[in-house]
Amino acid sequence: MSRFKVLIVGASGGVGAAAVQLAKHFGAEVTGVCSTGNLDLVRSIGADKVIDYTKEDFAKSGETYDIILDTTATVPLARCESALKPGGRLVAVQGSFAQALGLERPSKASGKKVIAGSDSIWVFAHKDGRLY
Ligand SMILES: NC(=O)c1ccc[n+]([C@@H]2O[C@H](COP(=O)([O-])OP(=O)(O)OC[C@H]3O[C@@H](n4cnc5c(N)ncnc54)[C@H](OP(=O)(O)O)[C@@H]3O)[C@@H](O)[C@H]2O)c1
Numbered sequence: 001m002s003r004f005k006v007l008i009v010g011a012s013g014g015v016g017a018a019a020v021q022l023a024k025h026f027g028a029e030v031t032g033v034c035s036t037g038n039l040d041l042v043r044s045i046g047a048d049k050v051i052d053y054t055k056e057d058f059a060k061s062g063e064t065y066d067i068i069l070d071t072t073a074t075v076p077l078a079r080c081e082s083a084l085k086p087g088g089r090l091v092a093v094q095g096s097f098a099q100a101l102g103l104e105r106p107s108k109a110s111g112k113k114v115i116a117g118s119d120s121i122w123v124f125a126h127k128d129g130r131l132y
Contacts, residue, residue: 004028010071012038077104087111
């Protein structure tokens with residue numbers, strides 16, 4: 001089975017840096033999004049790839065991910081839906097009001113979901129290939 005691809009927006013921050021290391025521990029391929037000055041830091045804690053948000057918009061790169069973890073409240077579903085694989089999850093740690101109310105909904109057929117709120121940071125990928 002191919003490795004889960006996880007994108008972490010805010011990878012240089014307290015929550016994001018922990019998430020980078022946990023995702024690596026669980027065997028994911030991790031891409032970290034941060035500013036120019038923190039690219040080396042995010043690489044040093046294990047990210048396979050880094051994206052400088054001051055120079056590139058991850059949502060327009062054509063890459064797709066199983067999980068996008070947003071610690072910055074800068075990633076509404078409308079911005080990143082095309083960067084989620086079918087069945088993928090947007091995990092919004094801060095969660096906008098709309099996300100908290102469950103108003104951001106992808107089409108059911110896509111299998112994608114939005115999980116919002118600080119308590120929802122733990123998303124597990126089971127070895128059977130499903131996301132929880
Ligand atoms: N820390 C905790 O224990 C904790 C616990 C529960 C919930 N939370 C919540 O989780 C959220 C994040 O907390 P935190 O402690 O990780 O904050 P933090 O340490 O201040 O980190 C935020 C990170 O966001 C990055 N950032 C800012 N704008 C960005 C953008 N447009 N794209 C990508 N990255 C961007 C910054 O990276 P650069 O410096 O590289 O720009 C910064 O490192 C907050 O809402 C907080 O309330 C935190």
